[in-house]
Amino acid sequence: METIWIYQFRLIVIGDSTVGKSCLLHRFTQGRFPGLRSPACDPTVGVDFFSRLLEIEPGKRIKLQLWDTAGQERFRSITRSYYRNSVGGFLVFDITNRRSFEHVKDWLEEAKMYVQPFRIVFLLVGHKCDLASQRQVTREEAEKLSADCGMKYIETSAKDATNVEESFTILTRDIYELIKKGEICIQDGWEGVKSGFVPNTVHSSEEAVKPRKECFC
């Protein structure tokens, strides 16, 4: 089977250590919580890489390049270098760990500093929502923070797969819409958005090519 997608997006996943960034990505890309043989993902060293195709509309596939980052302070100088080549990102906090929520603004501030005057499209993710009894951050205050910062908010669980697929779909669609509006463009040498492989059928080609023309206007 020939792989067919119209765009490739590079996304970055950031947040404090142990909030569950890697588990979220494992669940999304491999469809499983790594619990059969081991209870958790290895702690990330530097950055890790995942990839998956996502169909946002019938016949429209986007290839996602996903960069997982180590949340420890010591790795920050490595991981922050990846912001510049990302078009979007997930900002993950742990709803059972209030401090990780309080650091959300710090993460945003850092990302902004490294990509200005451009911006990364972020989705705020409240992770580990299966642990409701240990919740320390209410949905309302998280939604307020995300609205103040210009992000959407979603709560997920890698353990029971709650909203995992939805979170990636939401962010990918938002980026796709911005590309169609011309607010985000394909640029030679920039890895954030790349055009993909399209078959020769007229309909698909036209759909894929049209937004690019708009971008260059």
Added chain:
Amino acid sequence: MAADSEPESEVFEITDFTTASEWERFISKVEEVLNDWKLIGNSLGKPLEKGIFTSGTWEEKSDEISFADFKFSVTHHYLVQESTDKEGKDELLEDVVPQSMQDLLGMNNDFPPRAHCLVRWYGLREFVVIAPAAHSDAVLSESKCNLLLSSVSIALGNTGCQVPLFVQIHHKWRRMYVGECQGPGVRTDFEMVHLRKVPNQYTHLSGLLDIFKSKIGCPLTPLPPVSIAIRFTYVLQDWQQYFWPQQPPDIDALVGGEVGGLEFGKLPFGACEDPISELHLATTWPHLTEGIIVDNDVYSDLDPIQAPHWSVRVRKAENPQCLLGDFVTEFFKICRRKESTDEILGRSAFEEEGKETADITHALSKLTEPASVPIHKLSVSNMVHTAKKKIRKHRGVEESPLNNDVLNTILLFLFPDAVSEKPLDGTTSTDNNNPPSESEDYNLYNQFKSAPSDSLTYKLALCLCMINFYHGGLKGVAHLWQEFVLEMRFRWENNFLIPGLASGPPDLRCCLLHQKLQMLNCCIERKKARDEGKKTSASDVTNIYPGDAGKAGDQLVPDNLKETDKEKGEVGKSWDSWSDSEEEFFECLSDTEELKGNGQESGKKGGPKEMANLRPEGRLYQHGKLTLLHNGEPLYIPVTQEPAPMTEDLLEEQSEVLAKLGTSAEGAHLRARMQSACLLSDMESFKAANPGCSLEDFVRWYSPRDYIEEEVIDEKGNVVLKGELSARMKIPSNMWVEAWETAKPIPARRQRRLFDDTREAEKVLHYLAIQKPADLARHLLPCVIHAAVLKVKEEESLENISSVKKIIKQIISHSSKVLHFPNPEDKKLEEIIHQITNVEALIARARSLKAKFGTEKCEQEEEKEDLERFVSCLLEQPEVLVTGAGRGHAGRIIHKLFVNAQRAAAMTPPEEELKRMGSPEERRQNSVSDFPPPAGREFILRTTVPRPAPYSKALPQRMYSVLTKEDFRLAGAFSSDTSFF
């Protein structure tokens, strides 16, 4: 008509179209267009406001029709207006004359600054034009003109359209139109005369009045009064004492021969010629009545000084040569050159020879020099001497593009530390620690992906531009770049930090070249620190061991010599931190520790007990409250190595490699291993600083959230804290556990380098050496555009032009989007440069006008403000009213400008003067008139008279006339009552 329509209807019913002639089909087409555009009936609007023709919005709609095989375009021109209650008014005002006829008498929009010619000639707010579609086609013969006019007449009659319909005849450049407008019981014929020469009597008002009256042919006596509007236009091209001050750049003056004569930080600015080429003064008499004024070929009352209205427009030089625009454009052209530096300078053989010599010298110096660099070698004088030697070497080459003085000036501009009294040894140049600036202008480099405006990279860009513009173009650029690369290598080899670069890792928000230079500075910094560390170590060893101790040292086993020396160096360092009173005790401890150390080395590697006896090394400071889990010792945070700095291209290479490992578990593990060097290094430092520590201790420092504590009740019933690693940390064979088991207790100073500054420096130097001038120009173009934008901002702030502020913001926004990415399109770059040039021209225009109107010389505040406002309007509006006409502030200045020009022109050769004196008329007028003959004379004559018979309805009649040197044009609109004719 009724009889005609019936047969046509019959023909239509039997669908036999062959009986329709081409002419009939053409007429039908015209009617169809008029119907499609809903131009049927009268659409009355409100009276036209003053100036609406200029301030309002005009729109047009077009279609194409054919007469046989001849194509015509049909265009509807109209002024956008609020829609009125059409149907109601139609019912109420069924017999009113068409709007267009009423507009013929309107006076609020006479002589509009910018308008379609038919609007200017007839004062119409709406009309339709039929013209040949192809530019080369023309309706020339009289019979064809009449045929078209007949078609128009029939179409208007059939449809009831009351919008004027014009036909363009003759060649298009002549702008000849005839047309017709029909209303209920009324018609206006639009006629035109266009001649090159005209009898003298008709070039004045009296003659034109005669034409108008005879054309009207009104039988009434006396004739109703004719309303007259007159406009004379005078052109000024000679500015006299306001000679344009800006000269083309003089290369010799810039070189001067003096050091410092060149100002490499300053960009050129302004136009080389006056950007204002002409000033047009329009003097207007808006409303005269016949009989008040006399204007004939013998005498004229129309003195421009007395005109009640003055307005001015300026004509701008088409493309004035702008210095800044040329400057940037010439640099941009380098981006397209293919030659390499060696090809341009043609000295490959010489270079190779130089390299060989350098290699030999380097090898020899390595053999003969001691481990540390002698102090005298680090002196500035030595550096200057070396630089001069290089310069002399280059002077030997016959065709050196840059002469010695220029090169010296540039190098001192780029590297001001070369002349500093203060040696770089032991200190960092203040240039390297630029204080972060919060100003908006300073931070432009982020948006442009350029470099800070006080940085070396930015200055280099300016110098290369200057060299390109003033000193031999491409060769000069290649030469300077070659010198620059040599300087970079010199600084690397001699541990001289590069000035003008912010300290720290490469800033990915700057251009790649800036990042490379920052990377090189990182390498120099590390190398320098390492060399100084060695020197300190040697010195301490000397201090600690006097003669006898030295002898004892010599007796040590040769294999351990190096390691022992380093350890003692460390001891010395620790010793320095102790107070003098502890000296004796420390020495005693030192002996004891040494003995233990020797024992340790000779013993086998053992378990925790033996490790606990290791001496701690490489401690930075004690953690606030944590202690080691097993032995209760305080936990120390170690000295750690800095991670390797990265430029964006290296980062991209790395991410490609990491991505190619794929998404399998093996790939993930390999990725983690490839990136674990930093983690391993930190673990080794931690072990060295905390003998007897465990992975749990490390995690508590490094990744606190991976150590989970909870309260439990022990056997005695007390509540105590119990901690353990997080679940993910306990996964067998995860990278952290692997690294921990591999890590040896080695302080950062003795570890393998995370950042091999030697190799990285060579990479950077090689990268610099292989850059062609085109590559270099591409790298530095963001800096050049950045500098150009700052320059126009600076110049604009002196002038305060609001439209320019907007354009500059647009340029910044546009440039940010284009320059942010690695490979911007040439077309977009050209557009940016073009915009910058336009702003430059605009500012130059403002300066020209300010000089001409003497805004700087005004002493009275009111007058100054008045003139500044006037100048500002001139820049932004096509035509500006002069307040107070010839007696206002601006008017007086304009008057003077014309007078001066006239006097200059009056300095005629004696022969002409004699001839003029011979003429009685000339003798009568001794003085030269203040104004030249008008370049254009325009007249609008209006009246309302019954036509064609005395009992006909009184209707608007209008005639417009314009006379220039080569043109005479009459445009007449003559209305008739058609009720009985």
